[in-house]
Amino acid sequence: MPYWFNVETGQVETDETRSQDATVMGPYDSHEAAASALQHARENTERWDREDKEWDEGSSWDPESQED
Incomplete structure (x- = not known):
């Protein structure tokens, strides 16, 4: 499952909870990678x-x- 880091909230999100593309970084392979x-x-x-x-x-x- 891919994970995303929301730069506005500072929270890790999944595909099911992911915000708009402009506010997330990712995808990452793990929760830990997204968190960092x-x-x-x-x-x-x-x-x-x-x-x-x-x-x-x-x-x-x-x-x-x-x-020239």
């Missing part, structure tokens, strides 16, 4: 932000040196 959806999303965002910063700092690409 926001934490997991936060961790991913922080990791991607670090990776973007590392990419930007290590990039030697100069847009002005490119030919």
Whole structure:
């Protein structure tokens, strides 16, 4: 059974109790995975932000040196 995390209520929902798509994250395979959806999303965002910063700092690409 798929589980969903409702970002407005902070509750885990099932297909039978699921709210509108705009207010839920998922589906997740377990109640536990749905319950930790926001934490997991936060961790991913922080990791991607670090990776973007590392990419930007290590990039030697100069847009002005490119030919038209």
